[in-house]
Amino acid sequence: MDVRVTDGIAGLVEPDRVHRSVYADPAIFDLEMERIFGRAWIYVGHESQVPNPGDYHQALIGRQSVFMVRAPEGGVHVLFNRCAHKGAKLVAFPDGNVGKFIRCPFHGWNFKCDGSLHSVPVREGYQGTRFDPGDPEFSVRRVPRQASYRGFVFASLAADGPDLESFLGGIKTSLDNFCDRAPEGEVEVAGGVFRVWQHSNWKIFFENLNDTSHPMVTHESSVNAARARYKAMNGEAKMPFKLLIIEGNGEPYEFWDKLEMVAYDHGHSYMGAIFVPPTDPVSLAHIETLKAAYGEARTQEILNIQRHNSIIYPSCSPHTSFQQLRVIRPIAVDRTMVEIYTFRLKGAPEALFQRAITYANVVNSPSSNVMPDDIEVYARCQQGLETEGGEWVSLHRDAGRDRPIAGGFVANGLSELPMRNQFRAWAQYMAVP
Ligand SMILES: [Fe+2]
Numbered sequence: 001m002d003v004r005v006t007d008g009i010a011g012l013v014e015p016d017r018v019h020r021s022v023y024a025d026p027a028i029f030d031l032e033m034e035r036i037f038g039r040a041w042i043y044v045g046h047e048s049q050v051p052n053p054g055d056y057h058q059a060l061i062g063r064q065s066v067f068m069v070r071a072p073e074g075g076v077h078v079l080f081n082r083c084a085h086k087g088a089k090l091v092a093f094p095d096g097n098v099g100k101f102i103r104c105p106f107h108g109w110n111f112k113c114d115g116s117l118h119s120v121p122v123r124e125g126y127q128g129t130r131f132d133p134g135d136p137e138f139s140v141r142r143v144p145r146q147a148s149y150r151g152f153v154f155a156s157l158a159a160d161g162p163d164l165e166s167f168l169g170g171i172k173t174s175l176d177n178f179c180d181r182a183p184e185g186e187v188e189v190a191g192g193v194f195r196v197w198q199h200s201n202w203k204i205f206f207e208n209l210n211d212t213s214h215p216m217v218t219h220e221s222s223v224n225a226a227r228a229r230y231k232a233m234n235g236e237a238k239m240p241f242k243l244l245i246i247e248g249n250g251e252p253y254e255f256w257d258k259l260e261m262v263a264y265d266h267g268h269s270y271m272g273a274i275f276v277p278p279t280d281p282v283s284l285a286h287i288e289t290l291k292a293a294y295g296e297a298r299t300q301e302i303l304n305i306q307r308h309n310s311i312i313y314p315s316c317s318p319h320t321s322f323q324q325l326r327v328i329r330p331i332a333v334d335r336t337m338v339e340i341y342t343f344r345l346k347g348a349p350e351a352l353f354q355r356a357i358t359y360a361n362v363v364n365s366p367s368s369n370v371m372p373d374d375i376e377v378y379a380r381c382q383q384g385l386e387t388e389g390g391e392w393v394s395l396h397r398d399a400g401r402d403r404p405i406a407g408g409f410v411a412n413g414l415s416e417l418p419m420r421n422q423f424r425a426w427a428q429y430m431a432v433p
Contacts, residue, residue, distance in 0.1 A: 009028070009031070009427075009430050009431070010427070010431060012028075013423045013426060013427040015399065015400075015420065016394070016395050016396045016399040016400075016420070017392045017393060017394055017395055017396070018392070018393050018395065018423055019391060019392060019393075020385045020390070020391055020392065020393060022201075022203065022426070023200075023201040023203060023204065023333075023381070023382065023385045023393075024201070024333065024334075024382070024385045024386045025333065026332070026333045028333070029201075029330070029332065029333035031430060032330070032430070033062040033063050033330075034062075035429050035430050035432065035433075036062075036314055036426065036429040036430065037061060037062030037063075037157070037314065037330070038062055038157045038158060039156065039157070039158045039161060039429060040156065040167070040266070040313070040314055040315070040429070041145075041147070041154040041155070041156050041164050041167045041168075041315075042059075042061045042062070042154060042155055042156065042157075042314075042315040043059075043152065043153070043154055043312065043315040043316040043327055044057070044059045044061070044066065044068050044078055044146070044153045044154060044155050045057040045059055045068055045153055045189075046151050046152055046153065046187075046188070046189050046325075046341070046343075047076055047148060047151040047152075047153060048151060048187070048188035048189050049068075049095065049189050050068060050069065050070040050076060051070070052070060052097070053070055053071065053072040053113070054069070054070065054072075054097045054098045054099050054100065054113065055069070055070045055095075055096075055097050056068065056069040056070075056091050056095065056096055056097065056098055057094070057095050058081065058091055058093065058094050058095070059327075059329075060329045061143070061155060061157055062157065062330075064080065064157065065080070065081040065082075065089060066078055066079060066080055066081055066143055066155065067079060067081050067090070067091050068146075068153055069098060069102065069113045070113065071112070071113035071114055072100075072113065075114070076148070076153060077113055077114050077115060077142060077146075078142065078143045078146040078153065078155045079102075079115045079140045079141065079142055079143070080140065080141045080142075080143065082140065082141070083104040083106065083109060083140070084109065084111070084117065084137065084138045084139055084140055084141075085104060085106070085107055085109045085120075085138075086104075086106055086107065088104055088105065088106040090102050090104055090105075090111075090140065092105075094193075098113070101113075101118050101119075102115075102140065107120075107121065108120075108121050109121075111139065111140045114142075115139050115140035115141065115142050116139045116140075117133050117138050117139045120133075143155040143156070143157060144156060144157055144158060144159040145158070145159065145161075147163065147164035148164075149164055149165065149168065149172065149175055150175055150176065150178075150179045150186075150187075151179070151186060151187065151188075152175055154315075167266055168266075168268070168312065169264045169265055169266060169268065169407045169408070170262070170264040170268070170406075170407050170408055171264050171268035171269070171270065171310060171311070171312055173305070174270055174307060174310035174312075174318055174320055175312075175318065177302065177305045177307065177320045178318050178320045178323070178343070180302045181286075181290070181302060181320065181321075181323075181345055181348070182345035182346045182347055182348055183289045183290055183292065183293035183294075183345070183346070183347030183348055184293070184345075184346035184347035185346075186346045187323070187343040187344065187345055187346065188343060188344050188346060189341050189342070189343055189344075190342060190343065190344040190353060191342045191353075191357055191360075193339050193340065193341055194339070194340040194360065194364060194365050194366060195337060195338070195339050195340075195366075196337070196338045196339075196340070196366045196371065196375065197335065197336075197337055198335070198336040198337070198338060198375055198378050198379070199334060199335065199375075199378070199379040199382060200334060200335075200336060200378035200379050200381060200382040201330075201333060201334060201336065201382060201385075202314070202328055202329075202330035202336040203422070203426075204336075204378045204381050204382065205328060205336055205338065205378060206267075206311060206313065206314065206317075206328065206422055207418070207419045207422065208374060208378070209309040209311050209317050209326075209418075210261065210269050210270070210271045210309060210311060210418035210419075211416075211418075211419075212256035212257075212259060212261075212271065212413050212414050213253070213256065213397070213414055214374075214377070215248075215249035215250070215251070215256070216249065216250055216251070216252070216253070218373050218374060218377050219246075219249035219250070219370060219373050219374075220250075221373070222246050222249070222369040222370050222373055223246065223247055223249050223250035224250075225246070225369065226243040226244075226246035226247040226250075226369075227247060227250070229243055230243050230247070241280065241282075241355065241358060242358060242362050244275065245275065245359060245362055245363055246362060246363070246369055246370060248274045248275060249370070251274070253414060256413045256414055257412050257413045257414040258412075258413055259271050259272035259274075259308075259413030260272035260410070260413070261410065261411045261412065261413050261415055261417055261418065262405070262408065262409075262410050263402070263408045263409045263410075263411075263417050263418055263420075263421035264407050264408035264421075265407050265408055265425070266313060266425050267311070267313025267314060267421060267422045267424070267425030267426065268310070268311055268312055268313050268408075268421075269310070269311045269313075269408075269417070269418040269421055269422075270307045270308075270309065270310040270311065271307065271308045271309060271413065271418075272306060272307060272308065272413065273306035273307050273308050273321050274308050275321070278303075278321075281351075282349070282351045282352055282355050283352075285349045285351065285352075286345075286348050286349055286352045287299065287303065289347060289348055289349060290302060290303075293347065305320070306321060307319075307320050307321065308321075311418065311422075313422055313425055314328070315327065315328055315329075316328060319359075322355070322356050322359040323342060323343040323344070323345060323352075323353070323356040323359075324340060324341070324342055324343070324356065324359065324360060324364060325340075325341045325343065326338055326339070326340050326341075326364070327339040327340075327341070334382050334386075340360060340364045340365070342356045342357055342359075342360045343356065344356075395416045395419045395420050395423070396416070397414060397415060397416040398411055398412060398414065398415035398416060398417065399416065399420065401415070402415070402417050402420070408421070409421065
């Protein structure tokens with residue numbers, strides 16, 4: 001397959017199909033780390049994960065280990081996780097606190113939270129040498145660019161390129177709606193995190209996030225289990241939330257085809273929500289707090305935006321109506337790590353956060369009834385794509401029928417527009433050496 005890489009990658013992506021090597025060839029993966037993850041804005045974390053001075057959160061940008069850290073002055077800095085002395089990784093845990101300074105565990109060089117060198121032990125030893133504490137060479141390197149949008153921190157390894165807001169384009173509305181649903185207009189990460197290892201290429205997961213023709217097939221067993229459970233509860237008028245969010249995957253094709261499907265430049269997209277309108281007591285209590293904060297008209301405007309998964313390509317996926325954020329970290333051509341965070345809407349009733357936790361447990365947890373269905377088929381795709389049983393992957397459904405809008409396209413809900421859109425961005429990134 002590596003013959004293809006030397007031939008050039010342009011031939012691997014066509015408007016309605018992609019070559020299997022984009023999922024299976026380690027050389028392509030290496031190139032993606034450079035040309036996509038070395039350029040795009042990549043989600044690092046949310047500012048609420050580092051509320052106090054010295055708090056840090058570790059993340060991966062492509063193969064680069066970085067961390068964001070809260071400075072005593074209040075700002076958040078995204079730094080490479082590498083000591084300027086011998087190169088040791090400075091922070092070891094996913095989350096923690098560095099204390100007053102970032103202290104290397106090897107020889108005790110100390111850095112400020114903006115990365116600048118604070119002190120080295122036995123300073124006299126450096127007198128008369130080329131060591132210069134003012135030289136950036138002796139500070140922790142900052143990522144070339146960082147920016148945050150409504151508390152969501154992104155970084156780019158490229159010094160040049162579109163700014164964060166131009167990069168987000170139309171999908172910015174999903175982050176806005178995520179936060180606007182909080183009566184105080186802000187969200188915070190709360191609860192723990194699920195980490196899921198997928199034995200498959202990162203793009204398989206991204207494609208599935210807006211894949212509306214898999215739920216009734218892939219999730220058939222969990223849908224059937226939810227229906228059987230509800231039947232056994234004879235007499236209960238309303239399906240409990242926990243069952244409803246599993247059973248929703250069993251909707252017929254006509255239902256999915258009516259959902260809104262919107263794709264934007266840079267690979268982003270979203271699909272309309274499955275569980276609307278919200279009429280349960282938890283939603284009603286939430287709506288009351290929104291009305292008190294924003295008034296009737298603005299509340300309606302906020303609730304009119306009902307979305308299932310949004311895709312911020314190539315690093316994360318917010319679920320605005322159940323306050324989830326999935327973070328996608330490619331590890332190898334056939335390994336992907338996905339982190340699932342749950343958010344609290346500031347000023348909303350506690351029951352709403354509890355519902356978000358329930359959603360995470362029932363749908364997104366590695367031990368849920370739903371997520372393992374997906375993980376299994378992703379691994380099967382990876383294994384199948386590594387065989388010589390075929391060269392191409394089909395993206396034909398509703399191809400050629402995407403309707404242009406400002407900055408993107410719309411289509412019917414069952415369209416494979418989101419996948420074609422991701423590969424349109426993929427090809428653009430990959431074409432530039
Ligand atoms: Fe699924």
